[in-house]
Amino acid sequence: xxxxxxxxxxxxxxxxxxxxxxxxxxxxxxxxxxxxxxxxxxxxxxxxxxxxxxxxxxxxxxxxxxxxxxxxxxxxxxxxxxxxxxxxxxxxxxxxxxxxxxxxxxxxxxxxxxxxxxxxxxxxxxxxxxxxxxxxxxxxxxxxxxxxxxxxxxxxxxxxxxxxxxxxxxxxxxxxxxxxxxxxxxxxxxxxxxxxxxxxxxxxxxxxxxxxxxxxxxxxxxxxxxxxxxxxxxxxxxxxxxxxxxxxxxxxxxxxxxxxxxxxxxxxxxxxxxxxxxxxxxxxxxxxxxxxxxxxxx
Numbered sequence: 001x002x003x004x005x006x007x008x009x010x011x012x013x014x015x016x017x018x019x020x021x022x023x024x025x026x027x028x029x030x031x032x033x034x035x036x037x038x039x040x041x042x043x044x045x046x047x048x049x050x051x052x053x054x055x056x057x058x059x060x061x062x063x064x065x066x067x068x069x070x071x072x073x074x075x076x077x078x079x080x081x082x083x084x085x086x087x088x089x090x091x092x093x094x095x096x097x098x099x100x101x102x103x104x105x106x107x108x109x110x111x112x113x114x115x116x117x118x119x120x121x122x123x124x125x126x127x128x129x130x131x132x133x134x135x136x137x138x139x140x141x142x143x144x145x146x147x148x149x150x151x152x153x154x155x156x157x158x159x160x161x162x163x164x165x166x167x168x169x170x171x172x173x174x175x176x177x178x179x180x181x182x183x184x185x186x187x188x189x190x191x192x193x194x195x196x197x198x199x200x201x202x203x204x205x206x207x208x209x210x211x212x213x214x215x216x217x218x219x220x221x222x223x224x225x226x227x228x229x230x231x232x233x234x235x236x237x238x239x240x241x242x243x244x245x246x247x248x249x250x251x252x253x254x255x256x257x258x259x260x261x262x263x264x265x266x267x268x269x270x271x272x273x274x275x276x277x278x279x280x281x282x283x284x285x286x287x288x289x290x291x292x293x294x295x296x297x298x
Contacts, residue, residue: 014081019130021058049283057260058251060284067250071096072159072258074251074265075104076280079295085109085137086119088274088295090230092265094158101235105135105144105228105263108272115227118141125229126174126222135228144228150260159257160252162266163165170225176216206258226266 006247051058056073061067075091091104102180111118135144146162149155152173155166234242240247253260281287281295292298 020261050279051264053281054263056263057254058104058264058280058284059254061249061251061286063286066243067252069096069243069250070104070159070252070258072253072261074244074248074261074280075239076251076277076285078249079291079297083132085232086237088277089135090260090276090280091266092146092160092162094144094231098240101233104232104236105133105146106232107133107267108274108276109134110270110272111229112270118229126171126178127225127227129223130225130227131268133226133228133229136232138233139228139230142230144231145225147225148266149224151218159258160207160261161257162190162262163256170220173216173218177218177220178242180242185294203290216272216282223251223268224266226268228291251280251284258294286293 002009020105049058059067067073069202071093073093073096075093077086079088081087081089085106088296089109090107092107093102093104095101095103111132111134113132113293114128115130116123116125118132121201122128124224128202132143144166145165145184146158147155147166147170147172148161148163150157152161152166153165155163155169158164243250252258267276278294287293288295289298
């Protein structure tokens with residue numbers, strides 16, 4: 001979906017990007033020549049997995065058997081990755097196609113803005129106070145919405161137990177849970193176009209939800225919807241080449257069908273400071289020569 005971003009907020013956002021760039025580039029440019037560092041043994045036992053307590057199940061890569069790329073996988077930056085968007089970051093691949101390319105979002109780059117500040121038409125939305133995360137450097141004004149609810153009309157599965165889109169249905173169902181009248185709006189009034197609506201119009205199954213006056217329990221938690229502004233994109237073969245050159249580790253959920261990563265992807269808050277990246281590097285991935293167990297250069 002595309003958002004008409006408020007100009008003052010966009011300028012502030014661009015300013016924050018420049019500050020991030022100025023801060024990160026000087027300390028990471030010199031790592032470029034270290035892309036093929038060999039790996040050592042895991043820095044902690046395989047039973048020591050702190051994410052399990054949060055309901056997150058991520059499988060450690062098997063030595064000598066790298067995890068293949070697929071939709072719904074995590075890609076974790078190597079300690080020497082220097083790109084200012086992806087340095088010390090984890091990304092979730094919500095699209096992977098060897099013929100058309102891949103898309104992913106950086107998981108732990110919160111902006112200082114709520115959705116209603118970047119897109120004022122969302123001021124009365126149930127998502128208006130959600131923090132918007134910076135997903136990457138491509139996309140123009142594209143917003144990415146991920147959540148774990150397959151029962152919402154208009155969503156499409158993206159792997160890892162997560163689903164993309166379904167904004168209109170989610171708004172209706174969450175309003176019903178709150179016992180409020182249906183929020184009346186149209187894509188034109190919100191300046192939102194639903195690029196990935198499946199199907200693009202409101203499905204017939206949603207009509208039964210539009211006239212409910214009482215509370216309903218659809219099992220939706222508004223805190224499990226996460227928003228990103230923009231994304232990272234790779235053309236055919238580009239991500240594969242970067243992995244072969246030693247820029248990324250690929251990880252998958254430890255449950256059937258690769259599920260188990262949703263809790264990691266949907267982490268909220270403005271205080272996140274590469275916590276997931278540090279945890280995965282310390283407890284789940286091999287330690288790299290020349291770097292300590294937290295992925296910092298020795």
